[in-house]
Amino acid sequence: IENGAKLTLFPIGKNVLREELQDTLRYAHENGMEIENHTLEHKRHFQMDDATFERQIYLQCLCVDKVLGVDYQEHFVRPFGGDGRDDQRLHQYAKQIGMVGIAHWNVSGSGTGLQKLIAGLAPGNIYLFHTTDKDTAKLQEFIPAAVQAGYKLVTLNEMFGYPENETSP
Numbered sequence: 352i353e354n355g356a357k358l359t360l361f362p363i364g365k366n367v368l369r370e371e372l373q374d375t376l377r378y379a380h381e382n383g384m385e386i387e388n389h390t391l392e393h394k395r396h397f398q399m400d401d402a403t404f405e406r407q408i409y410l411q412c413l414c415v416d417k418v419l420g421v422d423y424q425e426h427f428v429r430p431f432g433g434d435g436r437d438d439q440r441l442h443q444y445a446k447q448i449g450m451v452g453i454a455h456w457n458v459s460g461s462g463t464g465l466q467k468l469i470a471g472l473a474p475g476n477i478y479l480f481h482t483t484d485k486d487t488a489k490l491q492e493f494i495p496a497a498v499q500a501g502y503k504l505v506t507l508n509e510m511f512g513y514p515e516n517e518t519s520p
Contacts, residue, residue, distance in 0.1 A: 356494045356504035358384050361429045361454065364391035364411030366482075373418045380423075385506035385516060386415055387454060388428040395431050397438060405444055412448070421518040427507055429454040451513055465489050469496045475510070 360379055366372055380386055390396070390407040391414070399407065408428055416423050428445050433455050435441045441453060456479035460468060468478070468489075478493075480486040497504060508515055 352382050354494050354498045354504075356498065357506045357509065358504065359387055359427070359454070359507045360384055361387050361389035361427075362411075362415070363389050363393045364407075364414040365393075367411070367414040367418050376415075376418050380419055383506075385508055386419070386423065386425065387507070387516075388412060388415075388425045388450070390428070390431065393431055396435055396441065401440070404440065408444060409448065419518070421520060424449055424517040426451045426513055426516055427454040452507075452511070454507060460489060460493065461486050465492055465496075468493055469500070472497055472500055472502055474502075477507070477510075 358379075360376075362372075362376060367376060376386065388408055388411050391410040392407060394407065396404050396407060412423075412425055415425065426449075428441070428450055430436075430438075430441060430453070436453050436455050445451075445453060454477075456477040458468065458471065458476050458478045460478045460480040461483075463471075480490050494504060506515075507513075
């Protein structure tokens with residue numbers, strides 16, 4: 352926040368409901384971070400029947416709504432491991448519930464050393480970090496370094512020219 356960075360967060364639905372994470376999610380939302388869908392239980396969707404698959408996405412949305420206290424329209428879904436970017440069932444269901452795309456990253460912040468991440472900064476990169484202590488520490492160094500190098504860190508909506516996620520009571 353102090354670096355003017357905006358991030359897109361993809362929380363797993365069952366984690367959103369953990370009491371110790373709810374204040375963090377609300378804080379992120381109140382400070383302009385974007386919240387998107389990473390399914391309810393973080394399972395491979397291509398192994399599921401249609402009803403279970405749809406439930407994984409829809410119930411994650413309801414978890415976010417409950418914690419934020421509003422009807423929050425998510426725009427992106429990020430399936431487990433990036434699986435299914437070309438899966439038409441995933442695209443069709445996402446579109447059906449008002450989403451605009453399937454999210455993917457092109458740089459793994461989790462699997463790359465900090466100096467290599469900084470050396471590889473480039474416009475349009477989408478960096479993936481996880482909610483581990485190691486990644487959080489790396490992100491706390493990466494963000495100021497990217498900003499100091501002249502980059503603006505934005506949400507996926509901003510990067511792709513979509514409006515902010517809509518909310519209603």
